[in-house]
Amino acid sequence: MRRTIASRLGFGALFLTLALGPAAAQQPPVAPAMSPPPSASEMQVARELVQVNGEANSFVGVMQNLVDGAALAFVQTNPDLAPQLRDVAVALRPEFEKRQSEIVDMLALAYANHFTEDELKQALAFFKSPVGQKLVSDRPAIVQQAVQSIQQWGVKINAEAMERVRAEMKKRGYDL
Known part of the structure; x- marks a missing residue:
């Protein structure tokens, strides 16, 4: 196959580069596999x-x-x-x-x-196709729901991690 799955570009990285500005843009680009234009x-x-x-x-x-x-x-x-x-x-x-x-x-x-x-x-x-059009039209709501869920999950994990750090530090004689 002329183009491999392993070499596919993630557009999230592209968007992140644009969002982060000039500092991120200074990173060397990922060179695509050598293939004809x-x-x-x-x-x-x-x-x-x-x-x-x-x-x-x-x-x-x-x-x-x-x-x-x-x-x-x-x-x-x-x-x-x-x-x-x-x-x-x-x-x-x-x-x-x-x-x-x-x-x-x-x-x-x-x-x-x-x-x-x-x-x-x-x-x-x-x-x-109808399913493809639905994916495009529903993508913003899907992403919003996923981001909200991930944020809530992150808050929960952070609280659990803080409790565990506090407990481990207490075992070592530090009261946080």
């Missing part, structure tokens, strides 16, 4: 896939956040210019919003580098 046809199917599966929509607002973040970086050294910097950021947003398609292209390239054209077409067919 994707064909125009593969890229076309991959672009459609990232639109239909909802991933392209996951990055709506990224450009605004990047432009606003750039302006805010200057507020730290020039706090009196905050209103003017905000106005400049708002004025520049449309210019950068035009580059949103670059994100779609990067997502599509990652898919095209890790899936064959036939696999991309199969994934696209799934996401166009």
